[in-house]
Amino acid sequence: MPIDPAKLAPPGVRTLAPYIPGKPLEELEREYGISDSIKLASNENPLGPGQRALAAIAQTTRQIGLYPDGSGFKLKQALARKHGCGTDCITLGNGSNDVLVLIAEAFLSPQSEAVYSQYTFAVYPIAVQATGATARIAPANPAGHAMPLGHDLVALAQLINERTRLVFVANPNNPTGTWVTADALRRFIAAVPEQTLVVVDEAYIEYVSDSDFPDASRWLGEFPNLIVTRTFSKVYGLAGLRVGYALSHPSVADMINRVRQPFNVNALALAAALAALDDAEHLQRSVETNRAGMAQLRAGFEALGIHQLPSAGNFVMIDCGRPAAAVYDTMLRRGVIVRPVGNYGLPNHLRITIGTREQNERMLAALKQALHP
Numbered sequence: 164m165p166i167d168p169a170k171l172a173p174p175g176v177r178t179l180a181p182y183i184p185g186k187p188l189e190e191l192e193r194e195y196g197i198s199d200s201i202k203l204a205s206n207e208n209p210l211g212p213g214q215r216a217l218a219a220i221a222q223t224t225r226q227i228g229l230y231p232d233g234s235g236f237k238l239k240q241a242l243a244r245k246h247g248c249g250t251d252c253i254t255l256g257n258g259s260n261d262v263l264v265l266i267a268e269a270f271l272s273p274q275s276e277a278v279y280s281q282y283t284f285a286v287y288p289i290a291v292q293a294t295g296a297t298a299r300i301a302p303a304n305p306a307g308h309a310m311p312l313g314h315d316l317v318a319l320a321q322l323i324n325e326r327t328r329l330v331f332v333a334n335p336n337n338p339t340g341t342w343v344t345a346d347a348l349r350r351f352i353a354a355v356p357e358q359t360l361v362v363v364d365e366a367y368i369e370y371v372s373d374s375d376f377p378d379a380s381r382w383l384g385e386f387p388n389l390i391v392t393r394t395f396s397k398v399y400g401l402a403g404l405r406v407g408y409a410l411s412h413p414s415v416a417d418m419i420n421r422v423r424q425p426f427n428v429n430a431l432a433l434a435a436a437l438a439a440l441d442d443a444e445h446l447q448r449s450v451e452t453n454r455a456g457m458a459q460l461r462a463g464f465e466a467l468g469i470h471q472l473p474s475a476g477n478f479v480m481i482d483c484g485r486p487a488a489a490v491y492d493t494m495l496r497r498g499v500i501v502r503p504v505g506n507y508g509l510p511n512h513l514r515i516t517i518g519t520r521e522q523n524e525r526m527l528a529a530l531k532q533a534l535h536p
């Protein structure tokens with residue numbers, strides 16, 4: 164009897180639950196025989212990329228016969244200026260997802276542990292488990308908390324021991340949208356022992372206007388065990404190109420760069436990200452669209468009597484008060500893709516990305532239909 168070659172993979176890989184992405188538009192339209200559907204399932208920018216990024220992509224297409232600049236020199240220079248750090252603090256990735264996986268590869272081993280919260284970004288468990296390290300999962304805030312289902316920093320701190328190499332804190336958090344304040348996060352980081360790296364994932368930070376909200380990159384000089392990750396997939400509208408980065412102490416960046424593929428960020432992504440950094444107008448328009456959409460969704464959910472979580476991102480999580488799978492399915496049939504989060508252990512909740520005004524209207528109508536047919 165031949166052996167199942169899957170058994171050749173180490174246990175951490177064999178037992179991985181693969182990441183479940185938002186349903187692609189094309190798949191929905193193929194399966195249901197519909198057209199003109201909308202996707203509010205993956206926290207993308209409904210405006211897409213700005214004109215400057217598009218122009219940079221068009222210009223760069225002529226160069227794609229060549230390998231990209233593996234050092235990402237120009238983009239790193241621009242990011243170093245933006246963050247007031249040296250280029251040696253920056254690691255570029257094929258999306259911040261790539262950076263998160265590289266951090267796990269560089270710092271975890273089957274002998275070490277990583278800590279994250281109960282309802283947080285699904286890539287952390289995958290990145291950790293693939294290395295053979297042990298994941299310790301902290302209970303989230305209770306439903307009645309001001310930040311329901313969000314990070315309980317005390318519970319996270321309690322799980323840190325001498326084997327802990329990484330702690331992941333998404334701020335704002337996905338899928339809940341909740342956040343931790345500057346004071347609380349700073350106190351947490353200051354109390355983490357120096358042999359544990361704190362990864363603060365700021366994928367949605369550009370959307371946040373709260374004066375209490377931390378930009379953890381400002382603390383990099385103080386905490387050599389701090390890593391901050393950012394992405395061009397959200398407010399910059401470049402999710403399809405895949406580019407993100409980590410900011411850290413140069414020694415940490417050196418370690419992450421050792422496991423990085425030499426050309427992990429493609430030429431179009433490098434050019435588009437560089438141009439996007441210069442497009443303040445698109446950034447502002449994207450943030451404003453999100454702010455207006457957030458108000459529209461809040462009012463719409465309230466009118467439908469739906470419980471909604473606080474959110475500082477470009478998405479809102481709602482509690483349908485019943486299994487969300489049927490609600491999701493009815494919305495799909497009306498051409499609206501949102502995100503069920505049963506895989507996060509939240510079977511009654513849906514995570515909904517904020518779209519344009521028209522998309523939001525259509526989503527709210529589909530939701531109403533699904534809840535009150």
Ligand SMILES: Cc1ncc(COP(=O)(O)O)c(C=O)c1O
Binds near residue numbers: 259
């Ligand atoms: C909290 C968080 N971090 C990181 C990412 C990864 O984004 P990307 O790999 O596109 O940069 C996401 C994407 O949804 C996210 O929600």
